[in-house]
Amino acid sequence: MTGGAMNSDLAAQLLPVGDSALLVGFGRLVDEAVNDRVRALCDAVLAAAPAWLEDVVPAYASLLVCLRPGSVSLARAREEIAALLAALPAQTAAERRVWAIPVCYKGEFAPDMADMERLCGLAAAEIVRLHSGRDYKIYMLGFLPGFAYLGGLDERLHAPRLETPRVKIPAGSVGIGGAQTGVYPLDSPGGWRLIGQTPVSLYDPERAEPIFYQAGDYVRFLPITAGEFAALTADVAAGRWQPQLVKAGDTL
Amino acid sequence: MSAAILRCRVVQPGALSTVQDLGRFGYQRFGIGPAGVMDRTAYREANWLLGNPTGAAVLEMTLSGAKLEFLSAGRCAITGADMAASLNGAPAPRSRAFDVAAGDVLQFGLVRNGLRAYLAFGGGIDVPEVMGSRSTNLRCRLGGFMGRALTAGDELVALPDAGGEPRELPPHIYQPEIELRYVPGPQQDMFDAAAYQVFDNTAYVVSPQSDRMGCRLDGGNLPTGAGTDIVSDGIAFGSVQVANSGQPIVLLADRQTTGGYAKIGTVLSLDLPLLAQALPGTKVRFRPVRAEDI
Numbered sequence: 373m374t375g376g377a378m379n380s381d382l383a384a385q386l387l388p389v390g391d392s393a394l395l396v397g398f399g400r401l402v403d404e405a406v407n408d409r410v411r412a413l414c415d416a417v418l419a420a421a422p423a424w425l426e427d428v429v430p431a432y433a434s435l436l437v438c439l440r441p442g443s444v445s446l447a448r449a450r451e452e453i454a455a456l457l458a459a460l461p462a463q464t465a466a467e468r469r470v471w472a473i474p475v476c477y478k479g480e481f482a483p484d485m486a487d488m489e490r491l492c493g494l495a496a497a498e499i500v501r502l503h504s505g506r507d508y509k510i511y512m513l514g515f516l517p518g519f520a521y522l523g524g525l526d527e528r529l530h531a532p533r534l535e536t537p538r539v540k541i542p543a544g545s546v547g548i549g550g551a552q553t554g555v556y557p558l559d560s561p562g563g564w565r566l567i568g569q570t571p572v573s574l575y576d577p578e579r580a581e582p583i584f585y586q587a588g589d590y591v592r593f594l595p596i597t598a599g600e601f602a603a604l605t606a607d608v609a610a611g612r613w614q615p616q617l618v619k620a621g622d623t624l
Numbered sequence: 625m626s627a628a629i630l631r632c633r634v635v636q637p638g639a640l641s642t643v644q645d646l647g648r649f650g651y652q653r654f655g656i657g658p659a660g661v662m663d664r665t666a667y668r669e670a671n672w673l674l675g676n677p678t679g680a681a682v683l684e685m686t687l688s689g690a691k692l693e694f695l696s697a698g699r700c701a702i703t704g705a706d707m708a709a710s711l712n713g714a715p716a717p718r719s720r721a722f723d724v725a726a727g728d729v730l731q732f733g734l735v736r737n738g739l740r741a742y743l744a745f746g747g748g749i750d751v752p753e754v755m756g757s758r759s760t761n762l763r764c765r766l767g768g769f770m771g772r773a774l775t776a777g778d779e780l781v782a783l784p785d786a787g788g789e790p791r792e793l794p795p796h797i798y799q800p801e802i803e804l805r806y807v808p809g810p811q812q813d814m815f816d817a818a819a820y821q822v823f824d825n826t827a828y829v830v831s832p833q834s835d836r837m838g839c840r841l842d843g844g845n846l847p848t849g850a851g852t853d854i855v856s857d858g859i860a861f862g863s864v865q866v867a868n869s870g871q872p873i874v875l876l877a878d879r880q881t882t883g884g885y886a887k888i889g890t891v892l893s894l895d896l897p898l899l900a901q902a903l904p905g906t907k908v909r910f911r912p913v914r915a916e917d918i
Contacts, residue, residue, distance in 0.1 A: 387810040388915035390890030393860040395810040400855050414653065427649040427658065429858025431882050436858025438649075441664070441893040446915055513655040514856060514882030517764050521856070557655075558764070577754060577766050583654040 384409075384457055386450050389436065392426075394450055396435045396457065404523065406433045407511050409460070411588045416456045424449060430587050431512045432521070470507050470590040470618040473555065475546050476601040477503075477568040484534075484565035488548070491531045491565075499567060500595055502526045503546075503553065507590040507618075518557035518575035518583040522591065525553045537563035544570045546593065557583075568593070571604040572613060584615040592618050630698025630724070630745045630782035634774050636691040638732060640836075643749050643768035643780075644877075645681045648757035652858070652881045659759040659767065660877050662836060662900035663740055664893075666704035666796070670744035673701035673721045675788035680748025681758035681768075683780070685741045686836075689732020690774065697725045698785060699746035705738025705798070705901060719795040721746075721788070738798040738901040746785030762836070763878060801827075801907040802898045804874075804891045806864065807915045811854060811886035815866070819846045823872070823888055823910055832904040836878040838865075839899055841908060845870030852886040859883050862891035862899075864910075874899060892918070 383406075387395045396413060398406045414430040417437060424444035429436040439449050477485070477500045485496050492499065508522035525548065533549045538561060541547070545556045547564030556562060557575040570593075575583055585591065596604070607613040634641075646667070647660025661667040661684055671680045683690070689707040701721045702709055709716040709732045716722065716730060724730065732741060751758050751769055760768025769778060808820070815823075828841035848870045858881060859865070865873050865885045874891060875883075876899070889910070891899065902908065 387812075388807050388890075389810050389860045389887075390807050390862050390892055391915070391918045392862075392893045393890070395857065397810070397857075402855060427652045429652045429881055431857040432855045434857040436860060438652075438860060446918060512856070512882065513653060514858075515655060515880060517651075517654060517656045517766075519655050575764075577764070582651075582656075582755065587653065 386453060388446055391446060392441045393436055393438045394446065394453060396437065396453060398433045400433055402432050402511065402523065404509065408588070410435050412460050413457060414587075416460060417453065420452070420456060422449070422452055431514065468590060469585075470592050471585050472616040472618045473570050473591050473593050474572060474596045474600065474604060475504065475568040475570050475593045476596050476598055478598060481569035481598070481601065482567050485567050488529075488531060488565055488567055492528060494528065499529060502529055503567065504593040504595050507592050508553065510585060510587050510589050510591065512587050513583070516557050516560055520554055520585065520591065522552065522554055525551055529553070531565055533563040534565060537561055541566065542569065544572070544574070546570060569601070571601045571608060572615075573608055628698050628746070628785050628787070629696065630747065630785065631695040632692045632780050633695060634690055634776055634778040634780065635693055635729070637774040637776055637778070638685045638690040639688045640686040641690050641774040642684055642760040642762065643681050643751050644684045644759045645679050645757055646759075647877065648755050648759050648761065648767060651755050655881055656755070656764060656766070657761060657879060657881050658877065659761040660757070661742070662877050663704055663742070663897040665897040666740070666742045669719065669793055670701045670703040670742045671748070673703070673719065673791045673793065674699055674744055674746045674785070675791070676744060676746065676748050680744065680783075681751060682749065683743040683774075685732060685743065686739060688734045689741055691729065691731040692780075694724045694726055694728045694730070695779070697723065698782060699787070700724055700730070701744045703742045703744075703793075704796070705741040706736045706795070707732040707734065707741045708736055709733075709741070720792040721790055735903070738796065739903050740900055745780075745782035746787065747783035750781045750783045761878070796901070798898070798901045800905075801909070802902060803909045803911055804895045804899060805911050805913045806889035806891045807918070808889045808912055809887070810890075811888070814852060814854070814886040815846070815888050816849065819848070819888065820912070822846050824912060826909075828872070828908040830902045830904050830906045830908060834904060836876060838876055838879060839874040839902070841872045841874070846872065846888070853884055854886050856882045856884040859887070860890055862893065862896050863887040864889050864891065876900070
């Protein structure tokens with residue numbers, strides 16, 4: 373149909389996107405193993421750094437590879453990507469990076485907690501325990517700078533989006549929308565139910581790494597008090613805060 | 625002779641005037657869109673006229689242009705849309721490098737042909753590079769001139785300009801009806817033959833609800849059958865997204881990095897400048913081409 377190059381990775385299809393991009397599709401499932409393939413190919417393309425490469429956009433089950441217009445033929449770029457795909461290691465043995473995201477789940481920071489208690493039939497303490505009690509894998513970043521699509525929300529916390537989205541949600545707000553949870557990196561409109569807020573900046577264009585995590589990393593939400601929230605806010609404002617990895621020995 | 629540095633003050637900013645280069649690449653995987661010029665042809669021409677380095681930043685003006693007062697001498701070039709630019713009251717050249725002196729006033733008006741005019745300074749506009757680019761990302765309030773569109777009182781400065789021989793090009797004349805070639809896909813299988821039949825045979829009209837993020841097209845929604853929701857994937861410059869309503873939107877420089885609607889096709893990069901210059905009301909037709917034939 374599209375002349376998608378097949379290779380040893382039978383599930384992968386290389387589709388032309390206009391004359392200046394190729395989409396490497398690995399099916400249409402949200403699946404951890406599929407997402408690992410996407411990330412491995414993304415790493416391989418970035419490592420190969422062909423002169424024609426403009427950018428890469430990894431998503432749940434696909435990698436968009438953008439070419440600098442006029443710098444290479446689609447056919448040539450497709451061959452090079454197919455070769456990288458064929459040479460991908462079956463399993464990547466990358467170390468598991470888990471970022472600690474402190475979250476205050478109380479009071480003004482959790483405007484929809486009462487609704488969540490009602491919708492889920494759970495007490496706030498139980499919602500916090502379930503939400504903070506696991507590591508979430510970052511499947512992809514998109515929508516806003518540093519907005520992480522996280523996998524693994526406990527089914528007991530699934531809740532419908534607001535009927536009427538809020539016009540402005542403060543940066544750092546932690547929400548639940550359907551089967552997804554995440555953090556708004558910037559002030560933004562949005563329809564997720566807000567159960568907490570982090571004082572740390574997930575996106576800071578002034579920082580050496582404006583966004584410190586990437587697809588494939590994990591995040592863990594650590595409950596903090598309002599007092600700790602205020603102290604961390606001051607640290608962030610003074611430039612004293614640094615992104616923190618959960619150490620190997622730390623337990624949930 | 626030491627290199628000249630052009631400076632100017634913004635007297636009036638125009639409707640939407642932003643500093644742009646080719647775009648901010650390498651950060652889409654973090655969710656940061658590329659921004660960059662909408663019309664890459666006019667952008668390249670403006671820098672070529674001045675012998676500027678590839679990638680020099682220019683001013684992109686949409687619909688109506690700025691009024692600028694120069695504070696020092698230098699060279700300029702105007703490409704893209706015709707905004708009836710005048711230099712000290714006399715017509716300013718389009719698509720030709722020209723000199724300005726301290727005290728000169730360059731004024732752009734309402735657009736007469738096309739939609740976006742580009743003003744380049746010899747040396748290129750000097751704003752800080754943020755993540756490798758001088759482009760303004762309005763959504764993230766990032767890059768360009770303090771992350772925003774110009775306002776009155778702003779002062780633009782150029783990088784040093786070594787000068788160059790006078791260069792000239794024929795100015796573009798933008799048409800009220802355009803044809804855009806596109807490659808079907810990448811979600812070709814989400815649209816049946818009837819949908820492509822409609823897409824290829826509709827005289828669409830550019831909607832007033834179009835901006836740097838996307839060009840919405842009125843004139844007939846596509847039959848979408850089971851809907852157009854997909855597992856979110858990356859969006860290329862010029863991909864034509866079809867929402868569940870069936871309305872096509874061509875996604876442009878300020879597009880989100882990823883999206884959850886199927887794309888029926890992607891416009892060829894060479895044809896995107898035509899759309900970047902299409903005023904609301906412009907008629908648009910799509911013609912499919914095979915990727916193999918490009």
